[in-house]
Amino acid sequence: MAITASLTQSPLWQQLQQHYQSIRHQHMRDWFAADPQRFQRFHLQAAGLSLDYSKNRITNDTLQLLLQLAQERNLPAQIEGLFRGDVVNRSEQRPALHTALRNFSDRPVLVDGQDIMPEVRATIRRMEEFCWKIRRNQWRGYTNKAFTDVVSIGIGGSFLGPKLASGALKPYWDSRLNIHYLANIDGSHITEILRRLDPATTLFIIQSKSFGTQETLKNALACRHWFLDNGGTEADLAKHFTAVSSNVQKAVEFGIAEDNIFPMWDWVGGRYSLWSAIGLPLALAVGIDNFRELLRGAYEMDEHFRTAPLHQNMPVIMALLGVWYVNFFDVGSHAILPYDHYLRSLPAHLQQLDMESNGKSVTQDGTPVDYDTGPIIWGGVGTNGQHAFHQLLHQGTHFSPCDFIMPMQSHNPIDNFHAMLVSNCLSQSQALLQGKSEAEALQELLDSGMDAEAARQLAPQKVIPGNRPSNTLYFPRSRPATIGALIALYEHKVAAQGMLWGINSFDQWGVELGKQLGNKVLHALEGEPVPANFDGSTQGLIQAYLHMQHEL
Structure with a gap:
């Protein structure tokens, strides 16, 4: 059951405010000097990941108060409700059951009284068969050539999640297949992808729950035209186009064979869809066995989140630290700093996951909050960031908590490169502290x-x-299970923060407004009358666009 009473009215909240005032000017450097065991005490392990959270502006008293807050906000019951299939997305009257997609237990998961696990497992088997045919050259293009390239067409979660995991697991790719991700509705993006491809050896996967998302459908239609203009026929479309969608009819009308349409479900949000058939391009790249290992790593983190006591629960601890900084230190941002080239897409994925989930200003019952919610998520890959934005992290007038993320082993050991990379990561967190x-x-x-x-x-x-806080997440090497656990860790951290704040982490009405207005603006750009209720700036920019089209 969600908690909607204002956080700020709680006596415990007032205790936290008083505690903040008592330690706000204390320096972590002194705490480390006084406590040789601080690293061991503020350290956790779960699902192959290790978390050092000792470089945070917390004491034992801070942690105990935050854990009491979690109990007061009924966090354990809310976590169990998430896994049980309660309607946690109350504005859309839906559960959020992405965890069912990686459920390796025998537990049934019920939606409207029906166990969804048989359908989930059937979809994985279909993915396995599909991947086997493509990777073993049993399914070929219209000229009987094997596929060399796969283009995944989607946006948001159907783009960012698979792209992140594909990049993270690049050492596991099948060298015979190149995977391309097409999302941006920009002629330059699609042009740069298609100009390198042969239509006879290219497979397209259209990823859209409604099969009507503006950007995805526009890109899909452009790829369809390109295919037909370069040797393919209408009869050949079914050999080269597949889809992941709940709108089977529209996909069939596009030219996709019904047998090649994979399902999407209302109980899976876009930013959590990597674990579904949306992960098909990833499964093609790394193989279904590695895809299953990704799911298993996420499942192990699910079980940890569901069962571990709050004081040993990695996502909960990270969530509480976030609340501590956002609501008591008035921190407005959080930096994600992966020291791993293969994890360079992680900040972008976590931007969507966190900001689309917790960028909310009302509680579950529609009451305006009187406290801040989700921070701005940003970051970049180390060590590049050290020569760019780390200057602000070290000497700026405000601080941004940082998550340093680092494999201790490299897939590509060269000389002492990895030791240098790790030394940079550790020294940056040390400098922020010291x-x-x-x-x-x-x-x-x-x-x-x-x-x-x-x-x-x-x-x-x-x-x-x-005295600037950071977490360090580390693990032996970026393996499929490790990456699954890492992504699931952040999913649960974000969900736990939403539970603590009493907001809905599973809808995104701000995104919907942009879509609605975007269609009206598009009509005006294409020559229809500009609506009279458009603001002066938008009207002026539309006129500027129309004027500049004639200058070409």
Whole structure:
């Protein structure tokens, strides 16, 4: 059962406010000096992942108060309700059962009284058969050539999740297949993809629950025209186009054989759809066995989230830390910093997961919140970010908590590259914690031989406050199960934060408004009268577009 009473009215919330005031000026550097066991005490392991959360501005008292808050907000019961299939998406009257897609237990999962697990398992078997045919060249293109390229056409979760996992698991790819992800409704994007492909050896997967998402359908139609204009026929479409959709009729009308349409369900949100047939391009790339291992890793994190005590529960601890910074330190952003080239798409995926889920300003019952909710998620791959935005992290006027994410082993060991990569990751989190005082900066300059007066003038510029929090998530190597657990960890962290804030993490009405207005603007750009109720700026920009089209 969701909790909708205002957080700020709770006596426990007031205790947290008072506690914040008592420790806000204390420095983590002093806490580490006073407690040699701090790393061991603020450290967790789950589903192959290890979390060091000792570099956070928390004490034992902080953690105990936050855990009491979780109990007060009925978090264990809400977690169990998520897995049980309760209607957690109350604005759309739906459960959120993406966990059923990776359920390796014998537990049934009921929706409207029906066990959905047989259908889930049947879909995995269909995916297995499909992947076997493509990867073993049993299913070929219209000229009887084997497929060399797969183009996945989707947007949002049907693009970001599979793209992330595909990149993360690149060492496991079948070298005979190239996977391309087409999402942006930009002529340049589709042009750059198609110009490198041969229609006779290209397979397209259209990923749209409604088979009507504007960007996806437009790109799919453009690919269809390209195929027909370059040797393919209407009769050949079924050999080269498949779909993941709940709208079978529209997909068939497009030219896709019904047997090649994989299901999507209302109880799976787009940003959680990687685990479904939306993951088909990933399964083609890495093989169905590795795809199953991805699911198994996620399942292991599911079981941890569902059963672990709150004080040992990795997603819960990360969620509580987020609430601590957003609501008490007034922090508005959170940085995701993977030190792994293969995880470079992780910040973009987590942007959608977190910001689309918890970018809300009313509770489940529609009451405006009187506290902040989801932060802005941003970041980039290390070590590139160290020569770009890390400057703000270290010396900016506000801080952004950071998640450093790092495999301890490399798939591509070269000389001491990986040791250097890990050293950069550890030193960045250390610098955020430790900082540099003015006295330390001055002494450093004097020791370098600088004139005393010049050193005194320069020293303030080199002060780094430190005391800036971070988590470090680490694991032996990026394997399918590890990546599954990592993605599921963040899914559950975001869900737990939504439960604590009393908001609906599973709808996205702000996205829907943009779609509605986008259609009206498109009609105006194509020559229809501009609606009178459009604001002056939008009207002016439409006129500028129309004017500039004539200058071409």
